[in-house]
Amino acid sequence: MSANITFSQQTFAESLKLPFPLLSDFPERKVMRSYGVLNEKTMTANRSFFLIDPQGIVRRRWLIENPTTTVVYSEPLLRDIREVMGKR
């Protein structure tokens, strides 16, 4: 999810051949605000991940402070996803 328009997201998704959908929170940015990750200065979302279980409960969240310099590795995320899935 991002504050980009769907047109922009479509190009982005095709460029990376993303196998999952992208959602646009433009122009209201309601979801970003309600998740507490909206940067009011830039009106874009701070880089963040939320892990929601099948009951709709947020089980984990990752807030990336320096997205341009921080590399997000998939292994810790996958480990937590497996853990949450295993608790069902």
Add this chain to the structure above:
Amino acid sequence: MTAGRPSDLGNERRRRLPGRGRLLAAGLLIFAVWNSAGAEPPSVTALVKRLDLVGYRSGMNPPHFSGPTLDVRPLSLTELRGKVIVVSFWASWCAECRPEMPVLERLHREFASRGLAMIGINARENKQAVARYAAELGLTFPLVLDPGGKINQRYGVIAIPTTFVIGRDGRAVAFGVGPRDWGSPPARALIEILLAEPLPRAS
């Protein structure tokens, strides 16, 4: 990529042909269709697929943009309404853009008088670099300078070349990430079909 399907041409024609001639006839018909000489022109959807482009759903309009061109003339998407527009995002350092640009120039020279607007958008390069590149390749179509990369961002362009095709009515028709053979029969047929569409009414 998939080849054009002769079944699109209808069964009536094939039934009248003797069996041995069918294969040859199908080949000839595909050739004819791709050259827009066939009785039944291919659809925009079929050509978009043939060119491995991504088609837009109906009602999708491209974001507005405006910027100075290399010859210091302001250019905006709005002023191009009524034309078939090809917008190519490129850079001088982009190896895959280089063979594509002279092809776009040829299309510009051939179709501009009939209503094609070929536009190149360059992000984050200085004017001298763009001018040098244009002179080297003999480019005469408008090259918009986007020093801050705002237009790239608005269009979601993160890889170049990325090319967008816009219809006379201003709708986004299709886009492709990566190089395409824009001089190929299906690409030319796509431009021809879009040029043949009616002009939008003045609002």
